[in-house]
Amino acid sequence: MxxxxxxxxxxxxxxxxxxxxxxxxxxxxxxxxxxxxxxxxxxxxxxxxxxxxxxxxxxxxxxxxxxxxxxxxxxxxxxxxxxxxxxxxxxxxxxxxxxxxxxxxxxxxxxxxxxxxxxxxxxxxxxxxxxxxxxxxxxxxxxxxxxxxDPFRVGQQQGEALVRALRGGRRIVMVNGSPTDSNSAPYKEGAHDVFDRSGIDVVKEYDTPDWSPDRAQTEMEQAITSAGKDGFDGVYSANDGMAGGVIAAMKSAGVDPRTRPVTGQDAEVAALQRILTGEQLMTIYQxxxxxxxxxxxxxxxxxxxxxxxxxxxxxxxxxxxxxxxxxxxDTIVITRDNIQDVIIRDGFATAEQICTDEYRAACAEAGIR
Missing domain, CATH: 3.40.50.2300 (Response regulator)
Known part of the structure; x- marks a missing residue:
C-alpha cells in the first residue's frame, strides 16, 4: 500500500x-x-x-x-x-x-x-x-x-529503529502481520522503504495469519533452521504479540535476544517488560x-x-x-527511555502492571515509578 x-x-x-x-x-x-x-x-x-x-x-x-x-x-x-x-x-x-x-x-x-x-x-x-x-x-x-x-509511517518508524540498532549488520528476518488486515501491507511497505534505502538484506520473510504469536514462533524457528543461528542480525516483527513468539523461538534455539534486536507494536505490558530487560528493542505506541x-x-x-x-x-x-x-x-516509538514519560504519563499502563517482582530492578534503572 x-x-x-x-x-x-x-x-x-x-x-x-x-x-x-x-x-x-x-x-x-x-x-x-x-x-x-x-x-x-x-x-x-x-x-x-x-x-x-x-x-x-x-x-x-x-x-x-x-x-x-x-x-x-x-x-x-x-x-x-x-x-x-x-x-x-x-x-x-x-x-x-x-x-x-x-x-x-x-x-x-x-x-x-x-x-x-x-x-x-x-x-x-x-x-x-x-x-x-x-x-x-x-x-x-x-x-x-x-x-x-498512518500505517506506512508506523512501518518506517519500526524500520528506522531496527536499522539504527543493527550497528552495521544487514541481515534481518521479517515477520509481518495478517494478510487479511489491510494495515499489514502498509506496515510492511513502510519498513521495506527504510530497509531498501539502507541496503538491508531480508533473508526470510513471512506473512502471519491472524497475527498469531504461535505462528510467529514457528516462522522464526523455520528462519533459524534455514539461515542458521548466525545468519541474521535482527528481526522486524510487526507487533508485540508476534515479537513474543519470535523471542521464544530465539531462546529455544540458544540465541540471546539481547544480541538480535526485535521490533514490535501496541505497547503491550509484556513487550514493555521485554524492552526493559533488553530482549525487545522497541514498540510503537498507538x-x-x-x-x-x-x-x-x-x-x-x-x-x-x-x-x-x-x-x-x-x-x-x-x-x-x-x-x-x-x-x-500520530504514533510514538517507545524504548526503555520514554516508558515513564509516555506510557505511564498517559495512563496506558501503570508502574504496578509493568514493574512486577521480576522487573522491579529494571524499572528502577529506567526511572519508572
Whole structure:
C-alpha cells in the first residue's frame, strides 16, 4: 500500500480494514456478545462497536472500555452494543446484521477481513445505517468516516529503529502481520522503504495469519533452521504479540535476544517488560485511548442523524465511490527511555502492571515509578 500526500489530504491507495460486530444473544456465533450500556435508560440511540479479535490485549483492555467511556460522556442515554468476532469474518458479518436488527443507528467496525467487510458496510448503508471504519479501513465500500494511524509511517518508524540498532549488520528476518488486515501491507511497505534505502538484506520473510504469536514462533524457528543461528542480525516483527513468539523461538534455539534486536507494536505490558530487560528493542505506541475516543466523537452525531462532525482533518481513498473523511493520529516509538514519560504519563499502563517482582530492578534503572 502506498500513501500519497497532497496538501492536507492523505490518500491511502489500497484497502485498510474495518470490522463490525453487534450485540446479540449468546448464540450469535462465538464472539463476546455482552451489551455494554453506556449509561442511562431507554430512549438513547444504540451504537454498535465491532472488534475483530481478543488475542491482541489492546482490544478488550483499551479500545472497548475507552470507547464506552467516551460514549457515556457524550451521550448518557446512548447504549453501546458490543461484539468481538474472534478472527471470524463470517461471524462478524452476522454480528453486524444482528446489531442493525437490534436497533443500532451506527456501526463502528474494526474488520477481521477488510475485503469481506465491504459487505458489512454495503448492507448497513442500504438500511440507512452509517459506518465508521475503526483502526483498519474497509476496502471498496462507501464509508462515513475513518479513524486510525498512518500505517506506512508506523512501518518506517519500526524500520528506522531496527536499522539504527543493527550497528552495521544487514541481515534481518521479517515477520509481518495478517494478510487479511489491510494495515499489514502498509506496515510492511513502510519498513521495506527504510530497509531498501539502507541496503538491508531480508533473508526470510513471512506473512502471519491472524497475527498469531504461535505462528510467529514457528516462522522464526523455520528462519533459524534455514539461515542458521548466525545468519541474521535482527528481526522486524510487526507487533508485540508476534515479537513474543519470535523471542521464544530465539531462546529455544540458544540465541540471546539481547544480541538480535526485535521490533514490535501496541505497547503491550509484556513487550514493555521485554524492552526493559533488553530482549525487545522497541514498540510503537498507538494513541489507542485517543483513537477510541475519536471514534465515539464520530459515532454519536452520526447515530443522532447529525452527519459527520467537523473533527475530520483529511480524506482517504479506500477504492469506494468517494473518499472517506478521516482522522489519522500520530504514533510514538517507545524504548526503555520514554516508558515513564509516555506510557505511564498517559495512563496506558501503570508502574504496578509493568514493574512486577521480576522487573522491579529494571524499572528502577529506567526511572519508572
Amino acid at each position: 502506498s500513501i500519497i500526500r497532497t496538501g492536507t489530504a492523505v490518500v491511502l491507495a489500497g484497502a485498510l480494514a474495518l470490522g463490525a460486530s453487534a450485540c446479540g444473544s449468546d448464540d450469535d456465533g462465538g464472539g463476546s456478545t455482552t451489551a455494554a450500556s453506556s449509561g442511562g435508560g431507554g430512549g438513547g440511540e444504540k451504537i454498535a462497536l465491532l472488534l475483530p479479535e481478543s488475542k491482541t490485549a489492546r482490544y478488550e483492555n483499551q479500545d472497548r472500555p475507552r470507547f464506552v467511556e467516551k460514549v457515556r460522556e457524550l451521550c448518557p442515554d446512548c447504549e453501546v452494543l458490543y461484539s468481538n468476532a474472534e478472527q471470524d469474518p463470517a461471524q462478524q458479518q452476522q454480528q453486524a446484521e444482528q446489531a442493525i436488527t437490534n436497533g443500532a443507528r451506527v456501526l463502528v467496525v474494526d474488520a477481521v477481513d477488510v475485503k469481506s467487510a465491504a459487505a458489512i458496510a454495503t448492507n448497513a448503508k442500504s438500511q440507512g445505517v452509517p459506518v465508521v471504519s475503526y483502526a483498519r479501513l474497509i476496502s471498496d465500500a462507501e464509508l462515513d468516516a475513518y479513524v486510525s494511524i 494513541p489507542i485511548s485517543e483513537i477510541a475516543a475519536t471514534a465515539a466523537e464520530l459515532a454519536v452525531p452520526l447515530a443522532r442523524g447529525e452527519g459527520v462532525p467537523s473533527i475530520t482533518t483529511t480524506e482517504v481513498d479506500n477504492g469506494g465511490p468517494r473518499r472517506v473523511p478521516a482522522v489519522l493520529l
